Amino acid sequence: MAEVSVQNITKSFGSLKALNDVTMDFPNGGFFALLGPSGSGKTTLLRAIAGFTFMDSGTIRIGEQSVENIPVEKRDIGMMFQNYALFPNMSVADNIGFGLRVRKVGAAVERRRIGEALELVQLDHHANRKPHQLSGGQRQRVALARAIVTNPRVLLLDEPLSALDKALRVDMQFELKRIQREVGITTIFVTHDQEEALTLSDKIGILRDGRMVQAGSPREVYNNPADLFAAEFLGEANILTGISGDGAEIKTPPTTSMTGLLAVRPENITISRDEPKEGAISKCQAVLEGRVFAGAMATCFLQTNGKTLKVISRDQDIPQNITEGDVLWLSWPVEKTLLVPE
């Protein structure tokens, strides 16, 4: 187990800068997410840490060691691939034991460690199956066991859950976190699913076009996005510029001295028929355009000053008997207003 540190790394493929002066620290034992749309460079960063791609410039440290010139097979890492990359010709046990055999730990140790790893991922009874005989979730567990069985210094996960359906994915998120805590290994994972990043990680790095837009704890990046892109990528945001009219009051959070765009997340807005009277709120009037019912939650679209605002709230919190065309009040606490640097 070790901390990982990436300093000013740059990588170009031809004229395309896949990574542009990227810096991020991954302290020992933490769980980190690299988040970004496709083509943002998140996978390139992960593969750079793994050692599949060599950098044009910058340094990568694992523990105390500078690894820029060390090939993958000597880096002592564990990696899980998007489609799991289980060897189809080997049994579950042989897949897990592959790294141990390469390290020549001896047959007895090998058997014991395979057993422990299988137990950890709760697949004790599947040791002799072939990968094609396993379900998606089971394959994922084998891939995880295989990645950690050698006690690598760092665990790298490339979109580990994207091949699973939604219900299974939530289970596996929980499971992944449990195992990571139990083993205590520094873990870096790549995802394009913001919800997954927010739930799982201690720290999130948001990438866009090869640049690190923001790195910080989930709460930090959600509540204080570094720019509009970060704000919109991590969740939805209603931009408040240009809202005015009868009784509209848009207040700037008093704690900051920065200037920028004001925005508010859809789940922080309250809808009411009458004008709200509390003090520390921003408010405006808007016309209901439509309402989408989705079980416990409902989404409303409202129009004001030519722009559509989105509101997500519990269905029961929305005033009864409202219909399209009604003029309603929207309000949100001042501290929930995002100030996004332009």
Place this chain on the structure above:
Amino acid sequence: MSGTSLARLGKLWLACILFFLYAPIVVMAFMSFNESQFYQLPFEFSLKWYEKLAGNAEIIDAATLSIGIALVTTVIATILGTAASIALFRFEFRGKRFLQVMLFPPIAIPWLITGTAMLIFFFGVGLGRGTPSVVIGHVALALPYVIVVVSARLATFDATLEEAARSMGADGWTITRCVTLPWIAPGIIAGALFAFAVSFDQFVVSYFLSEPGDSTLPVLIYTSIRKGFTPEINAISTIIIIISMAVMLCAARFSNFGGDR
């Protein structure tokens, strides 16, 4: 890096193989432009052997026959093969697997065996040697290739398109004509070119089935070679290899055999 030097070694190996594959063909073609009757060097450029070829009625007859047989084979094998591929693709029925397996013997059994067996059978039924027998044999050898190539193209066809057409009221033939055939057209063209190549290059079966005075080009070349080499054979061989490589290049354009996608 050791990785790149290993990769370089690999590429060198590939280059050696390509040299091994093409060098003799190039040498042979080269010699067809050499003046000397006995392949003597130094090289003296001459078109004499091609001129002689143009005046050789026997070779021209054989070439005409070969091309004719290949064209007839192509038409028959392509039509029959495409029909069979569509049936194998569209319908589920008992014995389908068996029918697919039946395509392998013509490819897998050495032509020596198939050729001699055909000779015996065609004599037995009174057809004997001759061009009709050759055509029957060539079509049989080309059919599996056409079915395999067209089926490969069909496998990329979205069957729900047929269902969509049907839901809009189209009948079987309309669906085939307006939906299925346009999609598999490249496969059919590739299959046809394969059929042409199989027939045009076929030696063994033609050898056993063609009549002595009326032989195809490869058979004529074989009998000439056994009498002794002349640069004239080089000349006609060069022409043949250019034609068959051109045909295959076209086939490769229409089918993505070996391609990535």
Place this chain on the structure above:
Amino acid sequence: MAVSLVNRDRLRILGLLSPAYIWLTVAIFLPLSAMLYFSFLSDVPFGDTEWAYTAENYAAFFQTSTYATLLWKSIRLGFTVTAIAMLVGFPCAYVLAKVIQGRSREAMFLLVILPFWSNSLVRIFSWAIVLRGNGVLDLGLNAILPFDVEVNLMFSTSAIVIGLVHSYVPYVILTSYLALQAIDDNLIDAARSMGATKLTILWRVILPLSLPGLLAGAVLIFVPVVGSFMEPRILGGRVGTYYGTVIEDQFVAVFNWPLGAALSFILLAVVLLILAIASPVLKSAQT
């Protein structure tokens, strides 16, 4: 209604399939049966010739050692050519599938496969031009080497092997390439992330996964080489007597068709045996 629908489908299937399969039956399967029948006759049953049923043609194979020896010689030739083609072709397929990237890969692949689809007789003839004494190989080597050598590979077993490898090596490259290409690059990355060296990856991951393709190529080479006759004839001269050439002789020179049929059928039996042994492998190569 349902019944008539099923019937209509059946008619369609019959209409589309029967022409092709009747053709295959008439041109391939009936002839093979006829050959079996023929191999048990004493003489050709055409015209006024006297003939009877006999097992003598098969007895001939076992009575003298000539045919068995030649068959064994042909099988040995098959093994030699197959082994060389595998050793030469597999690395080549690997380079094509895993080292070369992008557009040039397709072009290279096409270049390797192209000769395979050109006339095999012509290609064998081209080797005759290269290998003959006083030929290009001879002159080329003498131009490079400081001392005089006389290379005359023509009319030797080596010439036959070179010609056959040239004819069939694209087969093993094709099948190995397809198998290698199907191997997910992530598997190789995964093995590396676990610390495996190149040799370990080759031995434990790549070779096991591409074995079906490699073996399929081997079978596809072995079978026609055992039945080859044109290549030994042209490149082997006097040493070029093989099982295939003996069969050829029965049909075009000696005109002992029943014996030829019996010899052909024995060859077919050997071929089918090999295909049967290899069929599990071939099946897994298909998927």
